[in-house]
Each structure stands twice: as structure tokens, then as C-alpha cells.
Amino acid sequence: MEILILLLALFVLALFLGVELITKVPPTLHTPLMSGTNAVSGITLVGALLAAGTDSSPALVNWLGFTAVTLATINVVGGYLVTNRMLAMFKRK
Amino acid sequence: MMNPDLINFIYLLSAILFILGIKGLTKPKTAVRGNMLSALGMLVAVVVTLTTINDVDFTYVIAGVIVGGIIGGVMALKVQMTSMPQMVALLNGFGGGASLTIALAEYATRVGMAPTSLSDFFEPVAVSSSVFGDGLVGTIAILSIGLTVLIGAVTLTGSLVAFGKLQELIKKSRGLPGGPIGNGLMLAGALVAVYLLVNNPGNVAAMATILSLALLLGLFLVMPIGGADMPVVIALLNSYSGIAAALAGFILGNTVLIVAGSLVGTSGLILTQIMCVAMNRSLANVLFGKMAAGGEEIDADEIYAGKVTSAQPDEVAMMLETAQRVVIVPGFGMAMAQAQHAVRELADALEKNGTEVEYGIHPVAGRMPGHMNVLLAEAEVPYDKLVEMDRINPTFEDTDVVIVIGANDVTNPMARDSEGSPIYGMPILNVDKARNVVVIKRSLSPGFAGLPNPLFAMDHTIMVYGDGKKAVVEMTTALNQA
Numbered sequence: 001m002e003i004l005i006l007l008l009a010l011f012v013l014a015l016f017l018g019v020e021l022i023t024k025v026p027p028t029l030h031t032p033l034m035s036g037t038n039a040v041s042g043i044t045l046v047g048a049l050l051a052a053g054t055d056s057s058p059a060l061v062n063w064l065g066f067t068a069v070t071l072a073t074i075n076v077v078g079g080y081l082v083t084n085r086m087l088a089m090f091k092r093k
Numbered sequence: 094m095m096n097p098d099l100i101n102f103i104y105l106l107s108a109i110l111f112i113l114g115i116k117g118l119t120k121p122k123t124a125v126r127g128n129m130l131s132a133l134g135m136l137v138a139v140v141v142t143l144t145t146i147n148d149v150d151f152t153y154v155i156a157g158v159i160v161g162g163i164i165g166g167v168m169a170l171k172v173q174m175t176s177m178p179q180m181v182a183l184l185n186g187f188g189g190g191a192s193l194t195i196a197l198a199e200y201a202t203r204v205g206m207a208p209t210s211l212s213d214f215f216e217p218v219a220v221s222s223s224v225f226g227d228g229l230v231g232t233i234a235i236l237s238i239g240l241t242v243l244i245g246a247v248t249l250t251g252s253l254v255a256f257g258k259l260q261e262l263i264k265k266s267r268g269l270p271g272g273p274i275g276n277g278l279m280l281a282g283a284l285v286a287v288y289l290l291v292n293n294p295g296n297v298a299a300m301a302t303i304l305s306l307a308l309l310l311g312l313f314l315v316m317p318i319g320g321a322d323m324p325v326v327i328a329l330l331n332s333y334s335g336i337a338a339a340l341a342g343f344i345l346g347n348t349v350l351i352v353a354g355s356l357v358g359t360s361g362l363i364l365t366q367i368m369c370v371a372m373n374r375s376l377a378n379v380l381f382g383k384m385a386a387g388g389e390e391i392d393a394d395e396i397y398a399g400k401v402t403s404a405q406p407d408e409v410a411m412m413l414e415t416a417q418r419v420v421i422v423p424g425f426g427m428a429m430a431q432a433q434h435a436v437r438e439l440a441d442a443l444e445k446n447g448t449e450v451e452y453g454i455h456p457v458a459g460r461m462p463g464h465m466n467v468l469l470a471e472a473e474v475p476y477d478k479l480v481e482m483d484r485i486n487p488t489f490e491d492t493d494v495v496i497v498i499g500a501n502d503v504t505n506p507m508a509r510d511s512e513g514s515p516i517y518g519m520p521i522l523n524v525d526k527a528r529n530v531v532v533i534k535r536s537l538s539p540g541f542a543g544l545p546n547p548l549f550a551m552d553h554t555i556m557v558y559g560d561g562k563k564a565v566v567e568m569t570t571a572l573n574q575a
Contacts, residue, residue, distance in 0.1 A: 004230055007351060011339060014352045017112065018359030024119040027456060028476050030364060030463030031177055033118055034331055036128055037360045038184035040111055041334050043135065043353040044191040046142045047341045048157070051198040052149050064198035066153040071191040073161025074168070075184050076139075080132045081169030082180060087128055089470040090121045 032086045039079025045072035103141045104349040110134025111353050115360075121476050138349050174471040175428045178460040182256040182327055188334030188357075189248025192341045196241035197304075199344050204295060225294060235294045237343040239287035242300065243307045244340065248333040250311030255326055258315075259460060271313065273381040279310045314380065321425075321502070321541030323460045325368045325379045332361025364462050371456035371482075373508075373519040393545035397537055400550035406557055406564050409531050410571035416493035416529075418449045420485065422522055423465050424458045426499015426534070430561035436498065437472040439569045446572065451478050453485040453495075453522050455503040482522055489526040497524060497532045498561050501540030504548055516542050530554040533564045 025033050052065030111134045117127015172180045203224045225231040225238075257263040271278070286302040293299075318326055335357025342350030369376050413419065421440065427433060440450040452474065458465045466479050480488075489495065497504055500522075507514040508521045524530055525548050532549060536558065539545060548554055557564050 003346065004233055007343060007346065007348070010348060011343075011351050011355055014339075014355035015359050018356045019363065021112065021115050021119070021356070022360045022363045025115075026119070026121075027367075027454070027463060027481050028466040028470075028479050029118055029121060029124060030367075031181070031461060031467045032124065032128075032463070033115075033360060034181050034327070034364065034462065035177070035184065036114070036118060036131065037331060037335065037357040038181060038188060039135070040114070040131060040353050041188040041338045041357040042191075043111075043138060043350055044188065044195060044338045044341055045135075046138050047195045047338075047345050047347060047350055048191060049139070049142045049146055049149070049154060050345055050347070051195045051202070052146070052154050052157075057150070057202060061198050061201045062150060062153050064194045064201070066157045068191045068194040068198065069154055069157025070161040070164075071187040071194070073158050074165035074187050075191065076135055076165065077162045078165030078169045078180075079184055080128060080135070081166060082172060082177075083128050084125065085169065086174070086177075086467055086470070087121075087124045089467070089473070090476050091125055 029087075029090070032083050032090070035079055035086065036083040038075055039083060042072050042075030042079055045069065045076055048072045100141055100145055101348060104138060104347070107134035107138040107141075108349050108352040110137065111356060115356060174433075174468055175431060176260075177467055178323060178327060178464060179256050179259045181331070181461060182252050182259055185327065185330040185334045186249050186252030186256065189245045189252060189330070189337050191245075192241050192334070192337035193245030193249055195341050196238045196245060196344060197300075200238050200242075200300060204297075232291060234344055236287070236291050237340050239290045239300075239303055241337055241340040241344060242303050243283050243287060244333055245337040246304055246307035247311040247314070248330055248337055250308050251315040251326075251333075252311075252330045254312055254315040255323065255330060258318075258320065259323060263316075276310060276313050276381075279306050279313065282306050283310065318379070319541060320460065321457070322372075322379050324457050324462055324464075325365055325372070325376070327461050328361050328364035328368055329376070329380075330361070332358050332365060335359075335361055368457055368462060371520060373516075393537070393539070396545045396547055397550050400552075401537065401556055402552075402554065403556040403558060406567035407571040409555065409557060410568045410575065412529060412531075412555075413443060413448070413494055413568065413572055414446065414575050416443070416448050418451075418488075418492045419443055419494045419496065420451050420453050420489065420492050420524075420527065422453045422455075422495060422497045422500050422504060422524055423469070424455075424498065424500025424503065425460060425464075426501075426561055428459060428464065428468055428499070430499065432498060432562035432565055433468040433472040433474075435562045435565040435569070437469070437474050439496075439565050439572070440474070440478075442569045442572045451480050451485065451488075453482070453524070454479050455482050455500070455522055458500055458503055482520060486523050489523050492527040494529045494531060495524040495527040497530065497534075498565065499533070501534070501546055502542045502544070505540075505542070505544060505546045506548055507544065507546075514544065516544060524548065525551060525554075528553060531557060533557045533559075533561050535559065 048068035114127045114131025117123040225234040283306040286299045289299040339354025508516040508519040
């Protein structure tokens with residue numbers, strides 16, 4: 001119960017922090033912001049690792065875990081790489 | 094196995110790195126470093142998680158990381174900048190899909206069974222809700238599972254449809270049977286199924302109902318939405334993928350998932366809001382409505398007849414030669430024609446000639462937020478020349494020539510002047526205030542709003558018909574020869 005309240009508090013505070021941060025991102029960087037947040041949402045990889053299942057799990061769980069790990073890894077690797085590619089173009093002058 | 098407190102402490106560290114990463118994105122100069130910090134945060138979180146799991150079947154984990162890493166890497170390195178909206182649409186969908194499959198795996202693990210035949214779906218399994226935790230904790234866990242499946246599945250199919258539309262695999266924007274009412278019923282049905290699932294976590298049929306209704310809902314929601322509304326849809330799905338990740342954090346009681354998911358969720362929502370304001374439409378109107386049908390039918394011929402002047406690119410070059418200040422207004426047509434490099438070369442030729450050049454960027458130009466900026470950055474246009482609508486608008490009166498390339502509705506003066514018009518109130522780039530306007534366009538065909546654009550018929554507007562890239566290249570050549 002106490003943990004639940006803490007998680008909820010974390011969630012609400014992170015929402016407020018998100019609003020403060022994101023409103024300061026200039027429109028010119030909105031596309032890299034989206035691909036960058038795609039990469040951050042690949043944090044589900046952590047969840048996917050935790051849910052990947054054990055030797056004794058039903059095969060379905062293993063396959064769901066495999067799918068989750070694959071999709072999350074695509075977001076992490078693809079998201080960070082493509083964001084870096086775009087931002088490098090903004091940096092040069 | 095590390096101490097759980099230490100693990101949570103390290104998760105906090107990686108959450109801080111994500112926050113610093115997004116903070117870096119507030120300035121182009123610090124953005125690359127920000128992205129790296131964010132990636133470092135991800136690495137820390139993943140490595141720490143790997144140390145905590147010891148009874149996991151690593152075959153599937155390693156296979157997933159290899160397959161996903163290759164697909165993600167190839168996508169990121171091969172994608173053309175004009176195709177960024179498609180790439181982001183896919184990544185949104187994969188994010189939703191990852192949360193969806195985590196929730197399903199977690200559900201099957203905790204209930205302790207996986208359906209192997211059709212009849213399994215209709216036999217509620219006897220489980221006490223305590224497998225998900227005691228009392229309220231258990232209720233919240235199973236509620237989070239139900240909602241993650243719902244939002245994850247909508248994000249998955251919705252994003253795949255958005256991708257199909259952007260990639261032009263799906264050509265038509267048609268409403269599927271049911272319309273908004275049908276979608277509302279599907280959503281209500283899915284929520285009832287979530288309620289049933291929370292009441293009896295062993296109710297596998299309820300889980301199957303949530304999953305199938307949500308998959309259909311994503312399809313039905315995005316299918317009727319047209320190309321020019323895509324910026325809103327992509328931003329919204331971006332937000333959903335974050336919310337799904339945060340909910341998955343509640344299932345697993347994982348702090349870093351909650352923080353990162355909320356950041357992504359708010360980011361998408363704020364972008365959605367910005368896009369809606371830039372179109373002067375409510376989110377509900379974009380999702381469920383069509384553009385309001387205009388009061389009286391506007392006859393395009395009446396506006397255009399005998400009043401449209403057209404010219405060849407070399408004639409335009411003569412006008413550009415004497416211009417002090419030129420503003421270039423790009424739209425989706427520039428992306429379609431892959432004309433961003435040609436546009437930069439024209440700007441170079443103008444600047445060599447002593448002309449001041451800036452770019453006027455409307456927030457919804459293109460198919461996603463910031464689409465034009467990325468294309469022009471690719472063509473090595475310095476970002477301080479890309480001026481947002483509110484700052485460029487007061488300068489049009491002192492501008493000798495505006496070159497509109499592949500943009501239409503965002504320059505339509507009816508949005509400002511004609512009260513009965515369907516687009517009335519939408520903020521536009523006031524290009525008609527400039528001394529001369531050059532519009533590069535294939536024909537006089539209307540833009541997404543289906544309206545004629547009185548700008549084209551104004552005395553100081555010149556139409557240059559043809560392919561955007563070719564016309565711009567010809568102008569540059571003529572200008573360089575002059």
C-alpha cells in the first residue's frame with residue numbers, strides 16, 4: 001500500500017516535470033524530440049527482461065517475452081541512433 | 094542478486110539521466126549530448142536489470158536483443174529524412190506492442206496458465222486475486238494489466254495504420270462502419286471487460302475481449318484520418334506509447350518505467366496540443382470529425398478565373414535578383430519532391446547576391462511536428478534561419494519575395510479574413526502581406542482542406558507550375574547566370 005502511494009506520487013511528479021521540460025523544447029527540435037522519446041519509451045526493455053519468463057514458464061510466456069524484448073530493443077537502438085543522426089545535422093553550422 | 098534498495102537507487106540514477114537528456118534537447122547545441130546522456134541512462138537501467146534476473150531463460154532474451162538490435166540499427170541508419178514520420182510511427186507502434194506483450198506475459202505468468210485451445214478462453218481459471226498482490230495492491234496490478242493491454246494494443250494497430258498511410262500503402266482515408274459511435278461502443282466494451290477482469294482475474298475471456306476490441310479500435314480510430322492530420326495522430330500515439338510504458342511500470346512496481354513512461358506520455362500530449370492549436374481544431378474534431386463543411390460552397394473558378402498569373406522560373410529569377418529580403422515557406426510538397434537540397438542551393442545563390450534569406454515554418458507543415466526543420470537541417474540550412482510562425486509573421490511586410498514551395502492551406506488568407514470559411518481562425522503564415530509571392534505548385538488543385546486559395550489569384554502572386562525541385566533548380570541556375 002505504501003509502495004503504491006509512492007509509485008503514484010512518482011508518476012504524478014514525473015508528469016509535472018515532463019510538462020515543464022517539454023514546453024521548453026523549441027519547435028525546430030520537435031522531430032528529434034519524438035524519436036528521442038521513442039527511445040526512452042524503449043525502457044520497456046527493462047520490463048520485458050523482468051517478464052521474459054523462466055524455463056518452467058508456458059511456451060506462450062517465453063514467446064511473448066521474446067516479442068517484448070525484440071520490440072523494445074528496436075525502439076532503444078533505432079530511437080537513439082536515428083535521433084543522434086538528426087541532431088548531428090542540427091549541430092553543424 | 095543485488096540488494097533491491099541499491100537497484101532502485103541505480104534506477105533513480107538512470108531516471109535522472111533521462112531527465113537531463115530531455116533537458117539537453119531544449120537547445121540545438123546541447124541536444125547531441127542530451128541524447129547521449131539519455132542513452133547512457135538506458136544502458137545503466139538495462140545492465141542493472143540484467144543482474145537481477147537469474148532464473149530467466151536467456152535464450153529468448155538474447156535472441157530478442159539481437160533481432161531487435163539489427164532491425165532497429167538498420168532502420169535508423171537507412172531511413173531517409175523525408176521518411177521520418179513513418180519511422181516515428183513505427184517506433185510508436187513497437188513501444189505500444191512491447192508494453193502490450195509485457196502485460197500479457199505477466200498475466201499468463203501470474204495466473205499460471207496460458208490458453209492452448211479455444212475452449213481455454215471461455216473457462217475462467219480459478220485464481221484468487223492475491224496472486225497479483227494483497228488487497229488494493231493486487232487490484233491495482235490487475236487493473237494496470239488490463240489498461241496496459243488496452244492502450245498498448247490501440248497504440249500498436251493505430252500506429253501500424255498511420256505508418257501504412259504515411260508510406261502510402263493505404264491510399265484511402267475512409268471511415269470504417271460504425272464511425273465515432275461504433276468506436277465509442279468498442280471502447281466502452283473494452284472498459285467493461287477490464288472491470289470484469291479486475292473482479293475476476295481468472296476471467297481469460299475478458300482478457301481476450303480487451304485485446305481484440307483494443308486491436309480493432311486502433312485500426313478504426315486511425316483509418317478515417319487524412320494525411321494533413323497525421324502530425325496530431327503521430328503525436329498522440331507517441332503519448333499513448335509512453336502511458337502504456339508507465340502503466341507497465343505499475344504492473345511490475347518498477348520506478349524507472351513509471352518515470353520514463355510519464356515523460357514520454359507528457360511529451361506526446363504537449364506536441365498533440367501544439368498541433369491542435371496550430372490547426373485551430375480540438376482533438377475531438379481531429380479524431381472524430383471531418384473539417385467542418387463550409388457555410389456556402391466556394392467556387393474555385395470564381396476565385397481564380399482570369400486572375401491567376403503564371404511565370405517561368407527564369408522570370409522569377411529576375412525578380413529575385415533585385416530582392417533585399419526573401420522568405421521561403423516550405424510544406425509537405427517540398428518533402429514529396431525531395432527539394433530541400435535544391436532550396437538550400439537557391440538560398441545560397443541569393444545570399445551570395447546580398448539578399449537576406451529566412452525560412453518561415455508553420456507548426457503543422459509536413460507530416461509530423463518539426464518535419465520541415467529536419468529536412469532543412471539535412472540540407473545544412475543553419476537552424477537559426479528556420480523561423481517559427483509567430484516570429485516570421487511581422488516580417489512579411491518588409492519582405493520583397495516570399496517563395497511558397499509545396500505549402501497551401503497554411504498560407505490561405507481565408508483562414509484570417511473569411512469568417513464563414515471552414516478553416517477560419519486557423520493561424521496562418523501571412524505571406525500575402527509580402528510585396529511579391531511566388532508559389533511553386535503542380536496545379537491550382539486544393540490542399541487538404543479542399544478549399545481554393547485566394548492567395549493564388551492575388552495581383553502580387555505569381556504561380557510557377559511544375560515539379561518543385563526542378564523549378565527551384567532552374568531559378569538557381571538563372572540567378573547564377575545573371
